[in-house]
Amino acid sequence: xxxxxLCLNMLIGIGGxxxxxxALSTEARNSMGISTELLKNxxxxxxxxxGLFLLIIIGLGNVFTGYANFRNVxxxxxxxxxxxxxxxxxLIIQCLLLQSVMFLHFLFFLLGIVQVLFACLIxxxxxxxxxxxxxxx
Numbered sequence: 165x166x167x168x169x170l171c172l173n174m175l176i177g178i179g180g181x182x183x184x185x186x187a188l189s190t191e192a193r194n195s196m197g198i199s200t201e202l203l204k205n206x207x208x209x210x211x212x213x214x215g216l217f218l219l220i221i222i223g224l225g226n227v228f229t230g231y232a233n234f235r236n237v238x239x240x241x242x243x244x245x246x247x248x249x250x251x252x253x254x255l256i257i258q259c260l261l262l263q264s265v266m267f268l269h270f271l272f273f274l275l276g277i278v279q280v281l282f283a284c285l286i287x288x289x290x291x292x293x294x295x296x297x298x299x300x301x
Contacts, residue, residue, distance in 0.1 A: 165282045166233055169244055172279050173230030176251065179272065180223025187215030206261040214258075222251060241286040248279030 186192045188211065193199070200210060208214060229247045232240040255273045259265045 165286055169279065169282050169286075170230050170233050172275055173226045173233065173244075173247075176272065176275055176279075177223050177226035177230065179268075180218050180221075180226060184215045184219030184223055187211040187218060202262055205263055217254070222247075222254060225250065241283045241290070244283035245280050245287070248276045248283060251276040251279070 186196060186198065193211065203209060203211070225247050229240065229243040232243050237243075252273055255269050255276070259269055
């Protein structure tokens with residue numbers, strides 16, 4: 165499960181960095197036919213804030229979590245769970261604001277579900293303490 169999670173972290177992390185590049189680069193957006201018209205139902209007028217969130221939280225957050233997994237940091241499974249929940253929340257909010265669902269939304273949402281489920285299984289199997297829980301060791 166750790167290897168699967170590590171691969172998911174790298175895949176989602178690379179996807180987040182690539183997606184942020186598209187969001188932050190006008191030339192890249194224009195070449196893909198993406199206009200700011202997509203943001204008409206959102207609180208944003210540019211892709212700057214969503215692009216930075218995608219880069220820092222989704223992209224680099226998954227890379228950091230993968231590194232914690234690789235280094236076997238005690239609470240890496242908690243980070244896996246948390247970053248998976250953030251990813252799924254981001255996608256739900258994005259689909260609601262854009263008022264559309266694309267294949268990549270669906271795919272990355274499924275990857276987030278796998279991330280959370282595997283992280284919870286690791287927490288349960290290894291009897292790891294779950295940060296912020298009432299039951300601490």
